[in-house]
Amino acid sequence: MPHGLELVPDAILAGRASDGDTAAFEALARRYGPQMRACARRITGSYADADDVVQESLMQAWKQLDTLRDNGAVKGWLLRITGSRSIDHLRRRKVHPELDAEHEAAADGARNHNNPESAAVNGSRVAALKAALARLPEEQRRCWVLKEFGDQSYEEIASALNISSDSVRGRLARARVTLAREMEEWR
């Protein structure tokens, strides 16, 4: 591809990657890695965990590329794997309470209004949304992040969280209502 990989559409890169072209796979990883990392970080709470998740997700993607029916849909597929892996990562962490306590402390920090990221300091609507998101119940927050960051369907979120699609629908609605109300108050 003499004109550069960044120009080449997903479907072509995914087709090459499924034939074993590591350069094409790496181009896809570089294209969607930042969004995978952003999504994983919002779920796991740290970039360190997110990087583990992204690495595991890419490994899984490489092994399962031949199961991808529509090569043009590779972005959603990568994000779906990232979402599931992020949740798995949290479940594994539950087995190690000392690690969990550490992460809870970090999460509490994010919820703290004196945090530099908080709306009061930053003053932007996005910062206010970020703070409101951090105050949501965990299951609602996960549904919201998987939907808005991972662009997943209700069924896909349900499968990642091991709950019913109706539960996803309800939690997502409650998350949105709370966030929308808080954003109206902020304005």
Next chain:
Amino acid sequence: MSIPDRNLECGHSLEELSTYLDTGDIPDPHHLAECPDCQAALASLRNLKVLGTEFLGEEIAAAGKGTDDWMQAILDNLRLEVRPGRTIPLRPEHPGDTLSETEGAITALVRAVGDSIPGIAVGKCRLRGDVTVPGAPVTVEVQLAVLYGHPMLGRADELREHLAAALARHTELNVAAIDLAVSDVLQPRPATPPTPEEPQP
């Protein structure tokens, strides 16, 4: 406050509106179109959606670029193992020797031939037919994107010729046909600098 906690005064639930936002489906579309309560709540949810997209954009930018060290570290750790595919027997010069090449080597050859032709990008390549049987007819299917401004038919013919020559030189496949499928026309690189999500080559 345009958005109540659970149900609107008109009796509709916010869950219905939230689902409508994702699927476009709602039990009573006529009511939705005319109900000021529903419209106000929907507007509020849509504002949140827009803000969420903005938030995601900032988070992706904060996560870094695909060319950053963290991404490189991840890629270095992956150590992607090769996919050999099927084993294709070759005729040995000395009886008793066993020679073969892999399907993966042939698709790599197809990509290399495609990449040497300006204006095209080769995607998926499939070898149809039983390549494990010497002399069995094989159809080579190649997915292809052509850069905008390049003559599609001319480039396709050129690729077919080069592929036929390369496959005859480097393999013993009995190539019955080379089928090309142009799946995309690539737009030329924009003059503006790429967005943060677009990795640099």
